Amino acid sequence: MSWPASSDLLAPLAPWFDSVRRDLPWRAGDLDVPHPDPYAVLVSELMLQQTQVATVIPYFTRWMERFPSPETLVEADEDSVHKAWEGLGYYRRARFLKAAAGRIAAEGWPSDLEGLADLPGLGPYTAAAVGSIAFQWPAPALDGNAFRVLARLLVIEGDPKVQAANLRTWLAPALEILGPARMTQALMELGATTCSPTPDCGACPLADRCLACLSNRTAEIPPVAKRAKPKVSSLWLVAMEAEGHVLLHAPAAKGLLAGLWRWPALSADPIPAQPVAPNAQSLTAWPGWTQVYTHRREVVSPLHLRLEARFEAAVGLHWVPWTELPALPLGRRDQRLRDLLAVPGQTPIEAPDPTALIRVCAVPLA
Ligand code: SF4
Missing domain, CATH: 1.10.340.30 (Hypothetical protein; domain 2)
Incomplete structure (x- = not known):
């Protein structure tokens, strides 16, 4: 040198x-x-x-x-x-x-x-x-x-x-x-x-x-590193509401999402319907978006599911009083759904069966 x-x-x-x-x-x-x-x-x-x-x-x-x-x-x-x-x-x-x-x-x-x-x-x-x-x-x-x-x-x-x-x-x-x-x-x-x-x-x-x-070489120095194509996945992001509460995943102790509360998210692949407590009152949706992460992309479809009554939530999920939601830390994707809750949604043209949404968040019925 x-x-x-x-x-x-x-x-x-x-x-x-x-x-x-x-x-x-x-x-x-x-x-x-x-x-x-x-x-x-x-x-x-x-x-x-x-x-x-x-x-x-x-x-x-x-x-x-x-x-x-x-x-x-x-x-x-x-x-x-x-x-x-x-x-x-x-x-x-x-x-x-x-x-x-x-x-x-x-x-x-x-x-x-x-x-x-x-x-x-x-x-x-x-x-x-x-x-x-x-x-x-x-x-x-x-x-x-x-x-x-x-x-x-x-x-x-x-x-x-x-x-x-x-x-x-x-x-x-x-x-x-x-x-x-x-x-x-x-x-x-x-x-x-x-x-x-x-x-x-x-x-x-x-x-x-x-x-x-x-030497007129600014375009080639330093060489641009090639990036791997990001992986793309699709999901339903669901705000479930019942009796003045919303259902959220409690923060994980470790990992990328540690410390953050999260909405339940479901793969957008078809979910086989199974019988659960059928207490859905309404299902609304908003236009989705693509959430960009460093190495992947998520096509997010946001939903708001209103229920008559709470069900027993699966391990890791909690019914949180609606009034406490603004004070909880959420990641960017989940903040966006929280903000949408203040905006009128519309009847979804395409959405999973509400009972299938509940099924993956509830303790199975005996
Ligand atoms: S340091 Fe960067 S901006 Fe400055 S002359 Fe060189 S290439 Fe151009």
């Missing part, structure tokens, strides 16, 4: 960032000293994993009002933590944040990068981001945006992540000389706003030294 000194190559980035940086609620005014509130940096970095800045801003603001310190977060119950995260997705991050806050409240902030990386949910990238932005440690934080910028700047062939260790070593002096908090955020900002997948090289402070730009 014969890359020019990072502090020379990246020097124009520092004044550029000072002139264009966005005023984000977690950003410190003075980038030359440690951040006055490392917890705010930790919250923002966990929220920004997998989520756009514009989406994060209102969540961050509400979160900091509700849980302004690690100590307040530790005292909060799981439902209110998940509720505050509702809509951001990847709910594991909320639980990691609470667990990390517990460690910080009990032991204080770690004194080095290793200690930060050992906090729940951080990993090398987030630890370096928090270390450099909150504590001014010269720890290079390489996310997808930073890899893209550096791959183009240095014309790294193939997947730049293969060069992660070399890039960190190369980048550290630039952080030391030009300022860790400033340079970490400058690289993030350049990748997010200018050196995007389709770069705006005319607006870039590094255009006069960027090898990909100078």
